[in-house]
Amino acid sequence: MSKYSLVLVLLCSTFWGTAQKIWSLKDCLNYAVEHHPNTAQAAFDMQAAALDYEVEKGSRLPSLSASTNLGMQFGRTVDPTTNTFNNQQIGFNGWGINADWTIFSGGQIKQRIAQQKELLESSKWQSEEAIFLLKIDVIAAYYACLLADAQEEQAKLNVSSLKEQLATLQKQVQSGTRSVTDRLELEAQLTQGEQTKVQATYQVATQYTRLKNVLFLAAEQSIQLEKIANPTAAISTMATEQLLQNIQTKYPGVLVQQANLKAAEYAIQSSKSAFLPTVGVFAGINTNYSSASNKTYFEQLNQNLGQQVGLFASVPILNQGRSRANVQRAELALKRAALTYKQNQQALDIALQQMLQDVQAAKEILESAEQNLALQERLLAAKLRQHQLGVASQLEYLIVRNQHQVALQRQLIASYDFDYKTAVVAFYERNGKEE
Numbered sequence: 001m002s003k004y005s006l007v008l009v010l011l012c013s014t015f016w017g018t019a020q021k022i023w024s025l026k027d028c029l030n031y032a033v034e035h036h037p038n039t040a041q042a043a044f045d046m047q048a049a050a051l052d053y054e055v056e057k058g059s060r061l062p063s064l065s066a067s068t069n070l071g072m073q074f075g076r077t078v079d080p081t082t083n084t085f086n087n088q089q090i091g092f093n094g095w096g097i098n099a100d101w102t103i104f105s106g107g108q109i110k111q112r113i114a115q116q117k118e119l120l121e122s123s124k125w126q127s128e129e130a131i132f133l134l135k136i137d138v139i140a141a142y143y144a145c146l147l148a149d150a151q152e153e154q155a156k157l158n159v160s161s162l163k164e165q166l167a168t169l170q171k172q173v174q175s176g177t178r179s180v181t182d183r184l185e186l187e188a189q190l191t192q193g194e195q196t197k198v199q200a201t202y203q204v205a206t207q208y209t210r211l212k213n214v215l216f217l218a219a220e221q222s223i224q225l226e227k228i229a230n231p232t233a234a235i236s237t238m239a240t241e242q243l244l245q246n247i248q249t250k251y252p253g254v255l256v257q258q259a260n261l262k263a264a265e266y267a268i269q270s271s272k273s274a275f276l277p278t279v280g281v282f283a284g285i286n287t288n289y290s291s292a293s294n295k296t297y298f299e300q301l302n303q304n305l306g307q308q309v310g311l312f313a314s315v316p317i318l319n320q321g322r323s324r325a326n327v328q329r330a331e332l333a334l335k336r337a338a339l340t341y342k343q344n345q346q347a348l349d350i351a352l353q354q355m356l357q358d359v360q361a362a363k364e365i366l367e368s369a370e371q372n373l374a375l376q377e378r379l380l381a382a383k384l385r386q387h388q389l390g391v392a393s394q395l396e397y398l399i400v401r402n403q404h405q406v407a408l409q410r411q412l413i414a415s416y417d418f419d420y421k422t423a424v425v426a427f428y429e430r431n432g433k434e435e
Contacts, residue, residue: 024226025142028215032138033131036216042127049123056116059109062101069094081290081304088292095301096286100312106276107269115266122259129252132432139427141211143420145225148207150412152200158405159197162190182394189398228419243429244352250431251348257341264334271330274323275316283309355425362418369407369414376407
């Protein structure tokens, strides 16, 4: 083998190994969290909230600023170094450093910091909720793909079985032991089977496209899923009310609303602080230079150096009712937040109860489907023996076979439906964490 052939083989092997990667449910969940825009947007929002929090914390610190000016004066102007009128052209330059520090503001700074901290907490839980809901979508799409794969495989097996029967029947027709009508009936059955297979293949493509969209994966990328060996997820055996309470206390959406409520309460206290006085200290240092003086630049800066230090206070007396209106707005915001929290709690409670009811219903449907399939398998075996003995016609056998195929489909759908719904409830109970 030439070295070029060897390189080609290695490249093909590498490509084949990459193309044949098997995606587990965990792989899909991790990929979606890492690549989907929803999680990135939630992360950006959280970063913005963190910046706002840092800004509010910084309001406790003193402010310090430096300033300078440089220019020319014309006509009758005041000399900045002597504060006397002068009619000559003067070049001037000034420097200054000023600082101030609010030491009391009625608790307004403290309340705003606490409010922003709760808003940051809310943003963090919003990010967690976005990831949680994205994972729910991934689980749904994943199980839908597995079901579509299983239905396509069942459809293929059905067509393969019908083709084998048709080949055997064709020989019997040629030998005169079976009629042409029997062959036509089986061919019609095969045509229906082929149609079902085509529909199943289309459904596979549809579900995989949906999964790729949820994963934010390129549509042209090939993906093969790992079958879940033991799909039925474990659900806690605790009482329904305790289970619901356990889920609600950990669900990110509930924690978002709780943080928003606390933030709204701090906003009221911050608004009320506007009625109290603000007290602080200030200090400054400045100096000037004038071209009208005979002294050098640095001599003037040194001689004209001035300092100031003192206290400042601001007492609110009347501001056209703005402060009172701000308090009322904050109180309304709290009422809205409380109402939203109550509505979301009720919606979550109903959704969780519905999920538990769906699991129970899916379990009963699966048990019924399995019982029906077992009966249909016995009936099919009996009808096949009758057909082989000539007691039952080809059409009678095909009717029973169709019923068996329907039972297979129902059992398959019921099985994946129960597994999916159980997995979702277990996912809620684990608060979105992998097992």
